[in-house]
Amino acid sequence: MENQDKIICSELFQKQRKVEVVLYPAVLAWKEIEKSSKRSSGTSESEHSQTVKVCEIVAVHKTEDEADAQARSHPKKINQPSQQYPYAFTVSYVRRTRQHLWCCADVTFHCADQQICEQWIQVANEQLSLLTNRPKNLLVYINPYGGKRRGERIYEQKVAPVFRRAGIFTDVIVTERANHARDHLKTEANLDDYDGVVCVGGDGMFSEILHGLVTRIQTDHGVDQNQPDAELVPCSLRIGIIPAGSTDCICFATQGTNDPVTSALHIVVGDSQPMDVCSVHHNGVFLKYSVSLLGYGFYGDVLTDSERNRWLGPARYDLSGFKTFLSHNYYGGTVSFLPADDNVGHPRDKLQCRSGCRICQHKHSSKDEHDEASEEKEKAAEDSDRGWSVIHGKFIAINSASMSCACPRSPKGLSPFAHLADGTTDLILVRKCSRLDFFRHLLRHTNNDDQFDHWFVEVHRVRKFRFQPGHPDLAPLEDASEHPESPDLSPISSLQETYDDRTAESSWNCDGEILHHTAIQVSVQCQLIRLFARGIEEQQDAEVAV
Numbered sequence: 001m002e003n004q005d006k007i008i009c010s011e012l013f014q015k016q017r018k019v020e021v022v023l024y025p026a027v028l029a030w031k032e033i034e035k036s037s038k039r040s041s042g043t044s045e046s047e048h049s050q051t052v053k054v055c056e057i058v059a060v061h062k063t064e065d066e067a068d069a070q071a072r073s074h075p076k077k078i079n080q081p082s083q084q085y086p087y088a089f090t091v092s093y094v095r096r097t098r099q100h101l102w103c104c105a106d107v108t109f110h111c112a113d114q115q116i117c118e119q120w121i122q123v124a125n126e127q128l129s130l131l132t133n134r135p136k137n138l139l140v141y142i143n144p145y146g147g148k149r150r151g152e153r154i155y156e157q158k159v160a161p162v163f164r165r166a167g168i169f170t171d172v173i174v175t176e177r178a179n180h181a182r183d184h185l186k187t188e189a190n191l192d193d194y195d196g197v198v199c200v201g202g203d204g205m206f207s208e209i210l211h212g213l214v215t216r217i218q219t220d221h222g223v224d225q226n227q228p229d230a231e232l233v234p235c236s237l238r239i240g241i242i243p244a245g246s247t248d249c250i251c252f253a254t255q256g257t258n259d260p261v262t263s264a265l266h267i268v269v270g271d272s273q274p275m276d277v278c279s280v281h282h283n284g285v286f287l288k289y290s291v292s293l294l295g296y297g298f299y300g301d302v303l304t305d306s307e308r309n310r311w312l313g314p315a316r317y318d319l320s321g322f323k324t325f326l327s328h329n330y331y332g333g334t335v336s337f338l339p340a341d342d343n344v345g346h347p348r349d350k351l352q353c354r355s356g357c358r359i360c361q362h363k364h365s366s367k368d369e370h371d372e373a374s375e376e377k378e379k380a381a382e383d384s385d386r387g388w389s390v391i392h393g394k395f396i397a398i399n400s401a402s403m404s405c406a407c408p409r410s411p412k413g414l415s416p417f418a419h420l421a422d423g424t425t426d427l428i429l430v431r432k433c434s435r436l437d438f439f440r441h442l443l444r445h446t447n448n449d450d451q452f453d454h455w456f457v458e459v460h461r462v463r464k465f466r467f468q469p470g471h472p473d474l475a476p477l478e479d480a481s482e483h484p485e486s487p488d489l490s491p492i493s494s495l496q497e498t499y500d501d502r503t504a505e506s507s508w509n510c511d512g513e514i515l516h517h518t519a520i521q522v523s524v525q526c527q528l529i530r531l532f533a534r535g536i537e538e539q540q541d542a543e544v545a546v
């Protein structure tokens, strides 16, 4: 650092202490200069120095506070060091607290000379203007009814002040009905006016923004979404998520926390996280996109039941989860899938997707290098049934997790080692088993045990899959005690009476929305969108050494 060019360096005051403040191209550093009793002549630098990366500075602006104003108007009353230095500027920056939480901290530097103060503000802002990945204009959609219905308040109180400080212009739309945001993005919004779209709400609201934006881009480029093999055009606008929903899994899994201020700061510093999107078709007709969970059986039933209890807010999922667990339904069907290449790893390889993930980066560069010949070869293999695996059976749950699906209920998520941007999804098949076994499996989502380490669970990393409900070949009423060593908790006969497993069908939970078809074809679109996020950071960043 010593060898790096100093852009500006001054002796200033911070909280009555004299500090040397240096702005380097990438770092702002300040350290206290102590009066030394040993050295008669002057000052020595203390060991303690603080640093902030320039890319994590939110803003640098002139400080107007009462003490400074007083010092300027009554120069004779000066008795404190800060009053001898009446000009001041404040640096607002990202401070990491705990568990991936960020807050916006301020440090104010005082000086005697107005020119120096203004020079600092000008030079620092020039450096900030070189950071071209930062958004200047944002289109914000707020769902006032998501989660605990606090979307508007969260935005006004926690997010808007951060955007104002960073000098970001916003157009804010509070939605008036479901699909308002989706339709506005699809047809009305002038996307050229914005650097990004911000979604204030839960996973369902994110899904609206995703559909509006992706559909709009495909329409503008003449791409037919109904073609399952169509090469979709990636979105240039990034999406920011301010969590104000019930599960907030997309936010939690991409930044490690569901805190609105942290999200706002990731937007301000212009983070960029590419993300896979699954396209879901039924008989060649486009149905939906999904970025987190596509779940048939258990999670489909939980969602269907929970819609009746929306008034309960986020607790509706716990109630419906409990009821669905007791119902203990299972569903026949055939799952076919195209496994991913070995170079993207395996769902149980314990390699977590973290900020700057190598596997996701490798996927991106190999995608760029991909020559047309090998692409055609792949397409031919996919079109024939070569390379596809087929599994028939009775399932309690079929889950496709395109990302970990970490959320406050399960901080490691449905598939803890899934990747955000590797072009694959983890297909988890939970076969018919006893209640006790299924309970053990669910419980393992909340502790350190491996939830895939059960005889009735299998998991595959795939690029495409299909599902066909029903299974005429299997005996209609198989004995539930296939594995006598796993006794059932207790028979809940009243709940089972109306349930006929020969005809029963569940529905698909697609990022918190119910799909109206059960036979589906799913294909992962690698890195179709980008979020204002950076993935989960490995550890709290150590301070930059100076």
Ligand SMILES: CCCCCCCCCCCCC/C=C/[C@@H](O)[C@H](COP(=O)(O)O)NC(=O)CCCCCCCCCCCCCCC
Binding pocket: 202, 203, 204, 205, 245, 246, 247, 248, 249, 292, 293, 299, 302, 303, 317, 318, 321, 322, 325, 405, 407, 409, 410, 413, 414, 439, 442, 443, 445, 446, 509, 510, 511, 512, 513
């Ligand atoms: C025994 C405790 C077991 C806890 C197991 C927790 C597993 C949680 C995995 C959650 C994955 C969530 C994936 C994300 C889905 C969201 O897209 C989607 C929409 O979110 P939004 O409302 O914010 O728009 N959310 C959901 O579909 C909600 C899924 C929530 C499932 C909660 C299940 C609770 C299960 C409780 C079982 C209790 C058994 C008790 C037996 C005595």
Ligand SMILES: Nc1ncnc2c1ncn2[C@@H]1O[C@H](COP(=O)(O)OP(=O)(O)O)[C@@H](O)[C@H]1O
Binding pocket: 142, 143, 144, 145, 146, 147, 148, 174, 175, 176, 177, 178, 179, 180, 200, 201, 202, 203, 204, 205, 206, 208, 244, 245, 246, 247, 248, 314, 512
């Ligand atoms: N103004 C509105 N009125 C009613 N529903 C809305 C409105 N805006 C969005 N929605 C819908 O509310 C649903 C849930 O939103 P979401 O923000 O995900 O909250 P939650 O996490 O509580 O489910 C979504 O399906 C979304 O389309």
Ligand SMILES: [Ca+2]
Binding pocket: 276, 402, 403, 418, 419, 420, 421, 422, 423, 424, 425
């Ligand atoms: Ca993925």
